Amino acid sequence: MGKKMRRVAYGIVSVAVLGAVGYTAWVQYGLHKSYPQTVQISSGSALQEQIKRGEYVSRLSDCTACHTAEGGKPFAGGYRLNTPFGAILSSNITSDPETGIGGWTQEQFDRAVRHGIGSHGYLYAAMPYNAYAKLTDQDLADLWAYIKTIPPVKNKVVENQLPFPFNQRWTLAGWNLLFFKDRVFEPKATASEQFNRGAYLVDGPGHCASCHTAKNLLGGDTSAYLQGGALQGWYAPDLTANPHSGLGKWSEEDIVSYLRSGTNKITASSGPMTEAIENSTQYMTDDDLKAIAQYLKALPASEAPAPTPLSSDNTAMMTGKKVYESQCSACHVSNGSGVRNMIPSLSGNPQVNSPDPSSLVNVVLNGTDGPLTHANPTAAGMPAFSQKLSDSNIADVMTYIRNSWGNAAAPVSARQIEKARLDLQAKPWLGESMHGKK
Ligand code: HEC
Ligand code: HEC
Ligand code: HEC
Known part of the structure; x- marks a missing residue:
């Protein structure tokens, strides 16, 4: 598996400010609230069925993605979520009683997963409890039945590595008050x-x-x-x-x-x-x-209108076309159509038309392994161009693919590529500019 990258709530920072406003009474109430369990863990063969269902809930929820460190044992935690202020590490949720959650009750598990309160107090929203709050009582109990079966792994994790005052968990009460809807999913009566x-x-x-x-x-x-x-x-x-x-x-x-x-x-x-x-x-x-x-x-369309495409005689577009023809068209084809189910079409591709080009820039600079799935075990990858193309050549080819074949999106500047190279730790460009300007 490649480099892991997960969303981190930058907002935790300002949260210190929120918290300072002082929700002490609410904090006390929230931390000690009890969560009676309506569905219990079964026994005998019913338990085996329940564990299987729980494993599926764990798949749906992607618990492994964050709770397994690269090269680490499953669910033993220690996966690092970086913020500009320090790191939050995922917890060990194996059944080890000392460093994991081995001694926990179902209610404690529920409190963490659906209500955002863990063994050290309020959890950072890097753990998506604000979504898991919607889990049904049955799914939560099934999930617990499965998580309990995970073999113990001794691995001590210090989750909170943020500096003061961002490390103050009680301040997260303010965040919860503003943004956390602690409510189980409610089906829409009129929908299928x-x-x-x-x-x-x-x-x-x-x-x-x-x-x-x-x-x-x-x-x-x-x-x-x-x-x-x-x-x-x-x-x-x-x-x-x-x-x-x-x-x-x-x-x-x-x-x-x-x-x-x-x-x-x-x-x-x-x-x-x-x-x-x-x-x-x-x-x-x-x-x-x-x-x-x-x-x-069924989601109503967002209102973002399609911009007017840049004209093909724009300088960046003309250079971009040359770069595209020499570096990209062998795979993505001159008309941007790609090769069905193998090489993405760049024309009419929503990601290519997105207002924010970050994913495109990332893929072109660093390349990517194709997705490896049971349904498609041999997906093709995209080669990295960081060493082959200058910032301005990459910017121009981005601008070109974003404004050709019916696409339309903001142009990309060489400055954006220069910055992305640093942020993404991409390799530096090795040689002469291929097409005129540097
Ligand atoms: C996007 C990443 C992410 C996903 C997905 C995720 N977690 Fe977490 N989880 C974390 C992080 C980070 C922490 C530590 C947060 C903190 O200490 O404030 C955590 C903490 C926890 C804790 C609290 C442990 C303790 O000792 O306080 C439990 C329990 C937990 N997760 C269970 C789960 C389960 C079960 C799932 C799947 C339903 C899951 N997590 C999915 C990131 C994640
Ligand atoms: C050797 C074949 C090959 C070449 C050459 C190539 N690509 Fe790709 N490209 C791929 C494949 C395969 C993928 C899909 C990889 C993935 O995302 O899993 C891809 C993905 C992409 C994506 C992401 C599309 C999406 O839907 O997210 C963009 C953008 C892209 N290529 C642009 C370019 C540009 C620009 C060039 C030239 C500088 C280029 N490619 C050269 C094979 C190629
Ligand atoms: C950890 C972050 C993350 C989560 C969680 C996530 N996505 Fe994505 N998703 C992305 C990113 C980043 C892309 C763009 C990938 C690319 O350009 O190849 C994407 C792309 C997609 C696309 C393709 C859109 C396009 O125009 O190419 C679909 C569809 C999608 N996601 C659906 C979902 C659904 C449904 C879920 C929940 C079950 C989900 N995603 C959860 C980050 C995420």
Whole structure:
């Protein structure tokens, strides 16, 4: 598995300020509230069934992605989520009584997973409890039955490595008060069962909004629900029916194929989405994938209008075309059509039309391994161009693909590529500029 990259709530910082406002009474109340359990763990063969269901809930929720460090034992924690102020490490959630959650009750587990209160107090929203709050009582109990079976691993993790005052967990009470809706999923009475299942999977276990919804300065969700969100070095695109930069032109089958195999006739996944597909969505049943597709297709289109494309006689466009013809067209084809289910089409590709080009820049600079799934074990990768092309050549080819074949999106500047090279620790350019200007 490649470099892991997860969203981190930058907002935790300002939270210190919030907390300082002082919600002491609420803090006391919240920390000591009890959560009676309506569904219990079964015994005998019913327990075996329950453990199996819980394993599936764990897949849907992608618990492994964060709770397994690169090269570490499953669920033993220690995976690092970096913030500009320091790191938060994921907890050891194996059954080790000393360094894991071995001695926990179901209520303690519930308090952490659905209500955001762990062994040291309030949890940082880097743990997506704000989505898991929607888990049904049955799914929570099943999940606990499964998590309890994970073999103990001794691995002491110091989760909170933030400096003062950001390390003060009690301040997170203020964040919760503003942004945390501590409510189980409520199906919409007027909608079909399939729609409700899709809504549940997306908003609850799948926690899709943690990446696909833009955050405010405090790290809370904005109201632009699933309309696209920036991560460090990536952009998770608009999932609404916007026909230009969203899924408006995708069929339900296109969505199902993407979530199951990482590829479809338009695109291929990369970065954090490949991780989500490899660890989680490829294991979803067909019915669940169809439910997600139906739910996403029913989302009203975001209002972001398509900009006017740059004219093809623009200087950047002309240089970009030369770079494209010599470096990219062998795979992506001169008309940007790609090769069905193997090489992404760059024309009519919502990610290419996204307002934020981060994912495109990332893929072109560093290359990417194709998504490795049961449905598609031989996906092709994209070569890295960081050493081959100058900042300005990469910027121009980005500008070109974003404004050709019916695409239209803001141009990309050499400054943006220079900055991305540093941020993404991409290799420096080795040689002469291929096409005139440096
Ligand atoms: C996006 C990353 C991410 C995902 C996905 C995730 N976690 Fe976490 N989890 C964390 C981090 C980070 C912490 C530590 C947060 C802190 O200490 O404030 C944590 C803490 C916890 C804790 C609290 C442990 C303690 O000792 O306080 C439990 C329990 C837990 N996670 C269980 C789960 C389960 C079960 C799932 C799947 C349903 C899951 N997590 C999915 C990142 C994640
Ligand atoms: C850890 C962050 C993260 C999570 C969680 C996540 N995504 Fe994504 N998603 C991304 C990124 C980043 C991309 C862009 C990948 C690329 O450009 O290849 C993406 C791409 C996609 C695409 C393709 C869109 C396009 O225009 O190419 C779909 C569809 C999608 N995600 C659906 C989902 C669904 C459904 C969920 C929840 C089950 C989900 N994602 C959860 C980060 C995430
Ligand atoms: C050897 C074949 C090959 C060449 C050459 C190549 N690509 Fe790719 N490219 C791929 C493959 C395969 C993928 C899909 C990889 C993935 O994301 O899993 C891809 C992905 C991409 C993506 C991401 C598309 C998406 O839907 O997220 C962009 C953007 C891209 N390439 C642009 C370029 C540009 C610009 C060039 C030239 C500088 C180029 N490629 C050269 C094979 C190639």
